[in-house]
Amino acid sequence: MITPPQVIQTKEQATASIHLTIPGRDMPKYMDPAIQEILKVLADQGMQPAGPMFSYHYRRPSDTFDFEIGFPVARAIKPTGRVVNSTLPAVKVVRAVYQGPYEGLAQGWGALQSWVREQKIGETGRFWECYLNNPDEVKDPSEYRTELNWVIDKS
Numbered sequence: 001m002i003t004p005p006q007v008i009q010t011k012e013q014a015t016a017s018i019h020l021t022i023p024g025r026d027m028p029k030y031m032d033p034a035i036q037e038i039l040k041v042l043a044d045q046g047m048q049p050a051g052p053m054f055s056y057h058y059r060r061p062s063d064t065f066d067f068e069i070g071f072p073v074a075r076a077i078k079p080t081g082r083v084v085n086s087t088l089p090a091v092k093v094v095r096a097v098y099q100g101p102y103e104g105l106a107q108g109w110g111a112l113q114s115w116v117r118e119q120k121i122g123e124t125g126r127f128w129e130c131y132l133n134n135p136d137e138v139k140d141p142s143e144y145r146t147e148l149n150w151v152i153d154k155s
Contacts, residue, residue: 002096002108002148005115010149012090013051016042017070018082024065034069034082041083042071050074052147056088056128088128093149094121097132101141105129112148126151 051072098108
């Protein structure tokens with residue numbers, strides 16, 4: 001389900017993102033329009049994503065998800081509408097890669113959380129996932145690859 005977890009230190013990465021706080025059941029309704037909005041702002045400014053799309057969660061989901069969706073960028077953008085400059089932080093994370101349909105991500109995160117707790121590693125409640133391949137290009141959902149990053153450092 002997931003690759004063996006590794007503890008790593010990430011480097012800060014500039015991003016262009018949109019912050020959303022939405023009910024989990026409404027995720028499909030809001031995700032694609034936000035993605036398209038960010039890609040349009042980048043294209044209008046002569047830029048391309050500098051890495052895979054991500055969603056950075058500020059807390060564990062409850063009845064709502066509080067997160068940013070975005071793309072890494074090579075340089076700051078001119079904020080436009082909801083699209084703003086942000087960063088993926090330089091922090092210590094436990095990282096693994098989940099392979100399979102997005103509907104199985106909860107089980108992938110559960111496996112990673114179990115590993116973190118078995119190792120008695122402190123948790124912050126923050127996490128992000130990077131979507132390593134594009135569903136428009138990879139037609140079989142069992143081949144989707146999602147990088148899971150569980151923040152364990154409070155910096």
